[in-house]
Amino acid sequence: MRTPPKLVLSAVLMIGVAFGGLAVDSVRSTPAQALNNGLVRTPPMGFNDWNAFGCDVSEQLIKQTADSFVSSGLKAAGYQYVNIDDCWMTHSRDPQTGRLVPDPAKFPDGIDGTADYVHSLGLKLGIYEDAGTATCAGYPGSLGHETVDAQTFADWGVDYLKYDNCNNAGSTTTQQYIDRYSAMRDALAATGRPIVYSICEWGVNSPWLWAPSVGNLWRTTGDISDGWNSLKSIIRENLPLYPYAGAGAFNDPDMLEIGNGGMTDTEYRTHFAVWSMFAAPLLIGSDLRQATPATMNILLNKDIIAIDQDPLSKQAKPISDSNGHVVLAKPLQGGDVAVALYNESDTAARISTTVGAAGLPKATAYRQKDLWTGTSTETAGTISAVVPPHGTAIYRLSKDSKWANLPPSADLSVTLPGAAATGSQPVVNPNTPVDVQTALTDNGRAPLISAAVTLTAPAGWTVTVKSSPIGVAIQSGKPFKSQWTIAPPAGAGPGSYQVSASAVYNWTGGSWQTITTTTAFVVAKPPPSGVSYLSDLDWLSASNDWGPVEKDRSNGETGAADGHTITINGVTYAKGLGTNAPAEIDYYLDGRCSTVSTDVGIDDEKNGSPANATFIIYADGTEVANSGAMTAADPAKHLSGSLAGAQVLRLVADDNGSPDSDHTDWAGAQITC
Ligand code: GLA
Numbered sequence: 001m002r003t004p005p006k007l008v009l010s011a012v013l014m015i016g017v018a019f020g021g022l023a024v025d026s027v028r029s030t031p032a033q034a035l036n037n038g039l040v041r042t043p044p045m046g047f048n049d050w051n052a053f054g055c056d057v058s059e060q061l062i063k064q065t066a067d068s069f070v071s072s073g074l075k076a077a078g079y080q081y082v083n084i085d086d087c088w089m090t091h092s093r094d095p096q097t098g099r100l101v102p103d104p105a106k107f108p109d110g111i112d113g114t115a116d117y118v119h120s121l122g123l124k125l126g127i128y129e130d131a132g133t134a135t136c137a138g139y140p141g142s143l144g145h146e147t148v149d150a151q152t153f154a155d156w157g158v159d160y161l162k163y164d165n166c167n168n169a170g171s172t173t174t175q176q177y178i179d180r181y182s183a184m185r186d187a188l189a190a191t192g193r194p195i196v197y198s199i200c201e202w203g204v205n206s207p208w209l210w211a212p213s214v215g216n217l218w219r220t221t222g223d224i225s226d227g228w229n230s231l232k233s234i235i236r237e238n239l240p241l242y243p244y245a246g247a248g249a250f251n252d253p254d255m256l257e258i259g260n261g262g263m264t265d266t267e268y269r270t271h272f273a274v275w276s277m278f279a280a281p282l283l284i285g286s287d288l289r290q291a292t293p294a295t296m297n298i299l300l301n302k303d304i305i306a307i308d309q310d311p312l313s314k315q316a317k318p319i320s321d322s323n324g325h326v327v328l329a330k331p332l333q334g335g336d337v338a339v340a341l342y343n344e345s346d347t348a349a350r351i352s353t354t355v356g357a358a359g360l361p362k363a364t365a366y367r368q369k370d371l372w373t374g375t376s377t378e379t380a381g382t383i384s385a386v387v388p389p390h391g392t393a394i395y396r397l398s399k400d401s402k403w404a405n406l407p408p409s410a411d412l413s414v415t416l417p418g419a420a421a422t423g424s425q426p427v428v429n430p431n432t433p434v435d436v437q438t439a440l441t442d443n444g445r446a447p448l449i450s451a452a453v454t455l456t457a458p459a460g461w462t463v464t465v466k467s468s469p470i471g472v473a474i475q476s477g478k479p480f481k482s483q484w485t486i487a488p489p490a491g492a493g494p495g496s497y498q499v500s501a502s503a504v505y506n507w508t509g510g511s512w513q514t515i516t517t518t519t520a521f522v523v524a525k526p527p528p529s530g531v532s533y534l535s536d537l538d539w540l541s542a543s544n545d546w547g548p549v550e551k552d553r554s555n556g557e558t559g560a561a562d563g564h565t566i567t568i569n570g571v572t573y574a575k576g577l578g579t580n581a582p583a584e585i586d587y588y589l590d591g592r593c594s595t596v597s598t599d600v601g602i603d604d605e606k607n608g609s610p611a612n613a614t615f616i617i618y619a620d621g622t623e624v625a626n627s628g629a630m631t632a633a634d635p636a637k638h639l640s641g642s643l644a645g646a647q648v649l650r651l652v653a654d655d656n657g658s659p660d661s662d663h664t665d666w667a668g669a670q671i672t673c
Helices: 006-015 024-029 059-072 110-120 146-156 174-191 228-244 265-277 293-299 302-308
Strands: 045-048 081-083 124-130 160-164 196-199 217-219 250-252 282-284 317-322 325-331 337-343 349-354 366-370 376-379 382-387 392-399 410-415 434-442 448-456 462-465 470-474 480-487 495-506 513-523 531-533 541-543 566-568 571-573 576-581 583-588 595-602 612-619 622-631 637-642 648-654 662-672
Touching: 045 124, 059 081, 059 110, 081 160, 110 124, 110 146, 124 146, 146 174, 160 174, 174 196, 228 250, 228 265, 228 317, 265 282, 265 293, 265 302, 265 325, 265 337, 265 392, 302 392, 325 349, 337 349, 337 382, 382 392, 382 410, 410 448, 410 495, 410 513, 434 448, 434 470, 434 495, 448 462, 448 480, 566 595, 566 662, 571 662, 576 583, 576 648, 595 612, 595 622, 612 637, 612 662, 622 637, 648 662
Parallel strands: 045 081, 045 282, 081 124, 124 160, 160 196, 196 217, 217 250
Antiparallel strands: 317 325, 325 337, 337 392, 349 382, 366 376, 366 392, 410 434, 434 480, 448 470, 448 495, 462 480, 495 513, 531 662, 541 583, 566 571, 576 662, 583 648, 595 637, 595 662, 612 622, 612 648
16 A cells, blocks of 8 residues: 555545555546546446336346347447436345455345356446445445455456545545545556446536546536426537547536426437537436336437447537527537537527537538438528427537538528417417418528428417418528418417427428428407506416515415515505515516506515525516615515506516525515506
8 A cells, every 4th residue: 555645645544444555646647648547438328227217226226227228229229328326235244354345135146246247248337336435326336345345346257437426524625535536547457457437526616627547437416307497508618618528538427318298309319419419428227127118218218329429539619609599510520510409498499500619621512311210401501490398409510512412401490479478388368360471491402392390389279371381482581471370269369379380391302291380379368558557467478586476475485375464664564476586477468557666675474584685677677666785684675667568567676696585575476457
């Protein structure tokens, strides 16, 4: 055992453990070099049990999963590592050898027996440990036991180690992190067995800055969960990390949730496409023994796997990003480029970029392969699609001298130009016909010939064509626009509706093409004439930091109707809205209202707390009143503003950067219409 270098000695003493075989000096001198173990030159692909099973791991599960790799075609598609997560061992080490002991009930044949089986199928086995005194689930950790644990894993035939960060003996600094993770790196190297090393410190100490020379991959973020908000925020956090990924050293945005049931197939497709653009590990996190065809279709998409596994091993760069419309470009071996159009927003959107922005060299036209449908078109340079909310279009762009054999690429958009804009779906009045515009755009070199556009409104609605939907020859880059009106049946109820457009067209190659786009919109009730309390009206949307927005009571934080009578500095109000900043509520006005007026303040139930918030009122995005920062000690302020002509009223309670349980009351809030 070598003496730890001076700098880390205090950290070692503090955590009271001894390190074996440290080589942190080399870490410091070569911070940007990829870990030189020759493994995973492209991102690892496989399975990990944690997302679907938590602590319910077993030999049977691992063996059955390995079987399904073979029978379902996953192995043939490149999935290789079958990984065991936390909870595989007993609560104490072997008193004689100091080795970790597999739970005999869960792993009757031990990890070595399980590994033998997995290896017999031509697959590899992964395991989990922790750079702390205990794993996250409380089993013995490896801190101070790196040498014996690495040797144990090697003896068992383990091929991959995920190394976690719980119970890390109070380590906080980057150097302490480097030391803990390097100790296991060196212990693994000393065994002589090739073992992929996956660092799991959740992005705490910016691992992308130091982990490339320590591990093969590093978690960049906290644990993923099976829901859209989790997926969305992890994608956001990983967008800027593209410079740090390379062969053998990858950013790890966490394991896949595809197939676990908490997201739509559109969202799961985004998960898979964006992970592949990120050159992220593709570790399946659902129960493969019960996978649906929809799940397998996503996981087995060979064209998208090829983007993830491209030998250049580059992570896609965001080349544009506005209003939740993100374009990613990933250079591929041989000069192709993968382009993803990711719609983070809640409304269908036309997202576009160009081959130039994506980094392709100049050419007359390019092959654009849609990796979800497998079909190829030619583009003159624009890459564009109407992408559903939370969806991702993904293409492979290539220079191709035979582009003229391919149909021109096109996109079709549907917009409701007269509808109120709230930042989410378009909003219309139930009693008024709605204008709709379709635009068919040829992004190819060759024209679209004999195009016909049709529009389908919700059942019971009438569709009227106001300008010709027939385009004889649509030229590249010149959108063919048609105007329509859709009218609701009498008494159409408030709610969410869909309108869809289809275009059929031919091209010089002579085969008919079809393209369909669907857009959702909201029918909202206009407010009644006269003075109304907002708490007596239906809102379009409401978001709140804790619990639901309350009507005629303060925010009680969790369930509905758990607040109290609205009270600001001893003054009580029978009517009003109880929110918890940050909060945002939208009301539909239909251009019929003149004023909004309300008292605002932090409810007396937060007296003595650090609550601090600002109340802001917007009419169609224009600020019409602002309270300035208020604390629980302030008396109510009166806010009023003009709503003349506005379609949408928005009330915002801003937490001023600290969501410290701000019970923000809109006391006696009313509008005059
Ligand atoms: C941490 C990791 C997870 C999982 C659990 C197991 O939370 O980030 O991926 O390994 O521990 O306890």
